[in-house]
Amino acid sequence: MKVRLCYFASLRDAAGTATEEIEIGHVDAVRLYEAAAERHGFSLPRSRLRLVVNGEIVDWSRPLQAEDEVVFLPPVSGG
């Protein structure tokens, strides 16, 4: 199935893109992040990121669905 990834801040710089669509053969967000981290050389450990699916902050254990928009949210630094 196809999911859409959106990247912000250091992840966007490392990926060299704000978004990408990829095909996955599983529904596991943890595995999705680990593959993206390996592909793009992300240095932030997953424990420091929150998972956002279709605009909602959700638990990493939540199964993904086709067409989901997935964001790995790095620690924020506004203000």
Next chain:
Amino acid sequence: MKVRLCYFASLRDAAGTATEEIEIGHVDAVRLYEAAAERHGFSLPRSRLRLVVNGEIVDWSRPLQAEDEVVFLPPVSGG
């Protein structure tokens, strides 16, 4: 001896004047206030006022001197 009294806020309204010069035959600020309170009908008890002599907040027991400028400071309400 002569001292100068300056009044503020409700004391000024009650006295009908901002300042007055009076002759006293003693050096006692407490007695000075009590006489002024009687003369002008001040309702604030002395315990709620601070004494200022020549621009400095001082104790009520401090003896007055000729030409002193005396202020009976009511509780403040700025801000």
Next chain:
Amino acid sequence: MTRFELTELPIDVAALRRELDDPHCGAIASFEGIVRDHNDGRRVHRLEYQSYADLAMREGQAIVDAVVSASQARHVVCVHRVGMLAIGDIAVWVGVAAAHRGAAFEVCRHVIDQVKLRVPIWKNEHYADASSGWIHP
């Protein structure tokens, strides 16, 4: 910089705020005390502030000087208006610049608390029923 001022003119917040500009400061906290239309359940039409100007200036300056010495705040400006004020007018303004927000907030709150407690300024409330009264809390 530290500055305490009494003024009979409307308080110009934008001009005062510019006094706090400093490239080392990342945080500015400010406070406006404003004439509101009621107090203790009575409708207020306007307010008069009277000050013992000489002592008020010295007490006010002592407050801002002391807090800058004792804190991480770099700049503290406080201006209190005197004379006749209408609803919505700014009676007092406090602005504090610091490197970080903790000091900016704490010092701003401290200054307004101390000004209300110590500075010889008095408020005369003029009520809707045409009566009035000096506030001596």
Next chain:
Amino acid sequence: MTRFELTELPIDVAALRRELDDPHCGAIASFEGIVRDHNDGRRVHRLEYQSYADLAMREGQAIVDAVVSASQARHVVCVHRVGMLAIGDIAVWVGVAAAHRGAAFEVCRHVIDQVKLRVPIWKNEHYADASSGWIHP
């Protein structure tokens, strides 16, 4: 009123401040977060703020709505700038109007603390040596 906004334009404090006008309110506390020229001992030349706009708007609005429900504050406005900022630019502004100063100060502090903690906005510091780095505390 409660309002949270993201903007790419310079923050107009005077215009935002007017949104807080209310004859029932005697106290306005406000906070400006400003781009300063150093951080962690490094000289900063400019800053870039990036946001996840959709989620940032919802998180920001949730913060201001929740605090108005839970406090004596009547109006809370918070605006965060995004894009490229220079030293001295206002990155974030919070303004709170309340009947009394206690609530105004506490709510203002709470909002900026929560915004820094929760709202998905990130800062990229551009240093004097031409290097840069996203801050992920």
